[in-house]
Amino acid sequence: MELYWFLGLSAVLFTIGVIGVLTRKNAIVIFMSAELMLNSVNLSLVSFSAQLGDVHGQILVFFALCVAAAEAAVGLAIIIAIYRNNLTVDVSKIHLLRW
């Protein structure tokens, strides 16, 4: 079945995204990895949608894209604010709050 190839690719991309979020130190790279997770899910949604012959999944993809765009706008603004305050975007060096 062709569907499983798409789902497999989507799962692999999602896992790469998760590993990226957990291991990288640069806030922008972490954010890129989170975006990769969202986009891998979009791939799943589109392939399910095609398989089921149902349009709802594709509509949800449009919503997910909009949400990702809004998140990028807010997120990059926050990262700029972090850079202005700390002169770095390395999350391992930003630790006023812990325990």
Next chain:
Amino acid sequence: MESANELLTILPVIIIGTAGLLVMMVDAFTENSRTAYWITVLFSAIGLAVSVNSLFGPTGTSFYNMIAYGGTAAFGAVLVMTGTLFSVMLTREYLEKTGRHIAEVYSMMLFATFGMLVLVQSNNLVTLFLGIETMSISLYVLAGLVKDEKKGVEAALKYFLLGAFSTGFLLYGIALLYGASGSTFLVDIAATDEKGLIYWAGVALLLVGFFFKVSAVPFHMWTPDVYQGAPTTITAFMATASKAAGFVAFILVLSRALPDVRAEWSDVIWLFAIFTMVIGNILALVQDNVKRMLAYSSIAHAGYVLIGFAAATGAAYSAILFYLFAYTLMNVGAFGIVAYYEWNKGLDFTEIKNYAGLGYQQPLMGVLMSVFLFSMVGIPPFAGFIGKYRVFAAAIDEGLISLVIVGVLASAASVYYYIRVLVYLYMKEDEGAQVTLVKPGMLYSVTLVILAVLTLYFGINPGSLTDLLLSFKDAAY
């Protein structure tokens, strides 16, 4: 006129959405941020009144089954609007007195509330996703509201990165459930016959997404940092309204989309409830920062609420709703008092050691703090006691004795860190630095007094509310 009637079913959403846009425009064209504040208070009060009214109205679905109204959804709207109204009322004076008044805060709070209202009314995973995201994105902005304050911006960054991460899990769960059932409607997912790997992976990922949003251990890492770093009244807003909205949506998903696999998820939630209660309480014991202590205490409270989810009966869901109501009142109150102490310059009034002897200087604030903290401990006659009692009772009816024993022991341990604040306020007079507290404003005191009175009222006389909540049983189950 069908569509006009459908609009009435989402009236609170429309009111709050309009208010958000209006406040944004007013803020752009006027110098005086008080106008924006009063419009926000007015519309939040109207929204609260409308949602209280809808409690007694019909239940059903509208907008092609995308929205559920009445019953549990209506009470979710009441919870959200209560949290919003009171935290908005506290926000202006707090921000003005700490010299950081930024009028955009009101429109962002209203947009976050808009998302929460959509979330508690969702009957479809698409509406649910959009509600959660509208709420979260506005909250990221609110956490970093004061953009030249290092702690606040750091809180915003942590909230944003972990929030985006959890969104990935939630969306993946939604996608897999859609693939397994062929629909995103909650009722259609319940009707799935073939429960293969895709279905179970979808359920698991959806649960992980929700555990992040309600900060269950081990997905709680963002909570203390964000609650400590964000401006205090905004923390009150995040800790109450958004938490309550997340839990109500969790009830809707579990009871409507996954009722037939209840045995499986209730075991999982049993385990997470124990972790959340034990770790939340243990970490709260060692905190010296009051805001951070309250953050861990809110994790512990999430653990008590999860006991109700493990029981998963109609009575348990109604107990959860009551608990969330009590939790909203006492947490807005406690964070409000901490916010008041922060007005005073010179010392960091989120550190517990600086609270020494403050209780006698402004007796009203000291007494109110005692009321909220006693209610959180779960001492009668406050609402927190009734909430805990009803959740535990519902769990015992389902035979979850060991879970309830852990819950009772954990809340006994919690006495230490709540009472510790009062010990500093009243019994360490000599150790304190000599500070003279500023007088709280009239509106600020009145808001806090109302919260304390409600906490006391629903502790002494919970009958009418619990009867109402029990009547939702069929709608939610």
